[in-house]
Amino acid sequence: MLAKFIRSLGYAWSGIRFGIRTQRHVRFHLLAASVVSILASFLSLTRMEWAVLLLTFALVIAAELINTAIEQAVDLASPGQHPVAKAAKDAAAGAVLVTAVTAVIIGLLIIGPPLWHIFMK
Numbered sequence: 760m761l762a763k764f765i766r767s768l769g770y771a772w773s774g775i776r777f778g779i780r781t782q783r784h785v786r787f788h789l790l791a792a793s794v795v796s797i798l799a800s801f802l803s804l805t806r807m808e809w810a811v812l813l814l815t816f817a818l819v820i821a822a823e824l825i826n827t828a829i830e831q832a833v834d835l836a837s838p839g840q841h842p843v844a845k846a847a848k849d850a851a852a853g854a855v856l857v858t859a860v861t862a863v864i865i866g867l868l869i870i871g872p873p874l875w876h877i878f879m880k
């Protein structure tokens with residue numbers, strides 16, 4: 760039971776590594792999350808603000824990994840060009856865009872005002 764759980768964690772970790780290795784957008788979002796975290800660590804954020812930031816990072820990275828899974832599955836099912844393949848990939852990319860735009864707005868709402876305060880002092 761425990762061994763099976765650990766094996767499943769290994770599969771999930773290898774999926775994350777695949778996303779990081781092959782998808783430049785995954786790497787970009789990880790970098791953006793790191794930069795925001797470093798900036799945020801200099802600000803006196805509340806636990807709730809940190810929770811919202813972490814949830815936002817997780818949402819964007821998870822959306823990128825699901826997008827990667829959909830791209831892989833579509834390429835396997837439809838190696839040639841097909842309008843349904845395009846619709847599937849574009850919808851998955853749209854989902855990532857929704858989370859990324861929301862993340863930028865949340866980032867501006869949470870770290871924007873304290874950063875503004877520091878730089879305008």
Ligand SMILES: Nc1ncnc2c1ncn2[C@@H]1O[C@H](COP(=O)(O)OP(=O)(O)OP(=O)(O)O)[C@@H](O)[C@H]1O
Nearest residue numbers: 833834837838839840841842844845846848849852
């Ligand atoms: N098998 C396919 N059939 C039809 N259209 C496809 C197919 N594969 C990709 N496309 C479409 O071609 C366009 C570019 O696809 P591509 O996967 O290169 O997107 P991208 O976002 O530039 O990729 P990347 O993640 O490598 O940056 C998208 O509109 C996508 O939906």
